[in-house]
Amino acid sequence: MAEKINITINDKPYKVDDGLTIMQAADHCGYHIPRLCYHPELSIEGACRVCIVQVEGVKNFVASCCYPASDGMKVYTNTKELRQARRDIVELLLDNHPEDCHTCERDGNCELQRLAYAMGIRKMHFSGERKHYEIDISSPSVVRDPEKCILCGRCVRMCQEIQGINAIGYAHRGFNTVVTPAYNMPFGESVCSHCGQCINVCPTAAFTETNYTQELFEKLNDKSFTTVVQIAPAVRAAIGEAFDLELGRNMEHETAAALRRLGFDYVFDTQFSADLTIMEEGSEFLERFQSGGKLPMITSCCPAWINTLEIFYPDMLANVSTCKSPMSMMSNIVKTFFAQKKKLDPEKIYSVAVMPCTAKKCESVRPEHYIKGLRSTDIVITTRELAWMIKSAGIDFVNIKGEAFDKPLGMSSGAGTIFGVTGGVMEAALRTAYELYTGETLIEIELEETRGFKGIKEGIIEIDGKHLNIAVAHGLGNAHRLMDEVRKDPGKYHFIEIMACPGGCIGGGGQPYPCVNSEPLDEVCLGKRAEALYGNDRKNTIRRSHENPEIQRLYREFLQKPLSEKSHELLHTHYSPKEPKGIIHNQGVIKV
């Protein structure tokens, strides 16, 4: 137990734990001091000064996010002088910010807007020079608009401290300071993984996803196409938040109903192809395990991880499963098997994926995912984009009656559901691999080892007297740590799961913006989303991918068996090293 100290806030006495900052202490006492650059999961920067308070005996205002509370301290959070000073600080930010709230992507969802409202700014007093930058649309996933940036640095710290990518940093100085990739290079050419976590922490619209909603609305009106949509597991666990529903409400059937009302002809479930991924990936693992193939085998379903792999770990490409992601597998099956069944021309099928992820947009344009010259996933939208489309089309999402997914690609096992949480792919794969290997059914199917939000989870699973060493990492920073470990000791693990986003897909870069009083990376929020998926798994009568009857039928009628020639053609891929390189310690890059 921490020692207690006495402080007064606004002349009222409180007891708080020792070792807190004034801001944290005030949080415990029911005062939410305004803040901007502060984020509980990131290091403290103290850059914005919005959080200033008065401390008796201290001459200047102090930034409460980085000033320690001490015994006997008298703090004032809301004096006339403070209110004025804070208002000036926010006004100065607004002064150097485009005044286009009503046409902005984050209208209604912007922390700066909220702050300006809360500070009582009703008219502008300053007017000075304003910065001008081009919007950077070079990445298929993330748009960078430096004119909207208020230099809080949350994105920089996110990318550095949580993701370990360091794609962006501050450059230049003073008025010209800007958050940019190295050499001011186009974002799409930088070492960025396209995970989208910078979008989640940005208070404004300086980072957003590439928005494809207009294009999609057009296609939905074009009757010459058959429109097919799939939704990823994590979408259903979070989309309710965009409609102010409580955290963790599973909205899968409501989402299916809304998608039909948007005009989609077929509504399928990425959980089906997650089951398919398990069939292929589980078999691939066993093949490697039994015949001395390359180990550890690392999962491949996360596209931001794949981007990171190709940039930072070109020496480990052979360790990564050749399986495509569930999204790409689904699209390929739609444009082959499903097209044949329904006698549709694959060129006239428009395949849409709703993902919690921005990097999936990148994945969908990779040439490796074209089949016979045809793009397999035609468009990817995020959970946020779908939420907006539903609102924009005037669909009553909150009160809508749930509907089931379409057959045959809408049926899934509980194993397919938990793909959306860190550790879920591992758990799902082991449920199937165990049975394929031993011929016996795994009884204890809920794996303690792979659950929870510890950065790197490790475990030993016994299969038929053999020990399997497994590890699970979520957040690219943890992935880096795990990969360093593997480089040092390549024999340490057999099977590794990596998800680029903290919490797994449920914490994806395309998930709804945090509600007024929640933060991205918040474990309570992630926990609730995770529970939505685990709950779905528990209530499913089929909990192992290989028991999904539609999967069995797909193999019987089309693919034959896992790792068959047909599977290889449609469901597997390859990787190649990318430039520019991330840091590979102490090597040179210039050849002389």
Add this chain to the structure above:
Amino acid sequence: MQTIEAGKIEELREFIATILKSDYGDSNLISVLHKTQELFGYLPREVMDEIAQRMSLPTAHIWGVATFYHYFNLTAPGKYVISICLGTACYVKGAAEILTVIEQELGIKVGETTEDKLFSLQPARCLGACGLAPVVMINDKIYGDLTTVKIKKLIMDFRKSEQHK
């Protein structure tokens, strides 16, 4: 992009290796960048990549430091580097006008280099020649008592001398 000379890059590598052996090795980025500029005249992008790898520092961070200090050149300097004094004395005597003329004549702004790589333009604080204000320094030579006409002629002379070569 000019090619990186082997001897120079080797020298830089040795410099980095020595520095990394010292305490707080990677906090010596600024001295590495100084060394780079000394060797190459500016900070070539490939060399910044090299530094990133050798020192295990993100390129975005190196770029941040390189752009923060005005001292570092980010493009190869032209054959003639014009430093225009913007110190008080020169300023009072019309340095701003001289600067405008140079910018117009060369079609570049301060900190840039002409496309033909002949001229670079950089600001200077005080060149210690206040008696001759306003002054510019072109490479190592001071030119003082400038007027807008004189500076135009000066630039023309340099251009001509190049054409005759």
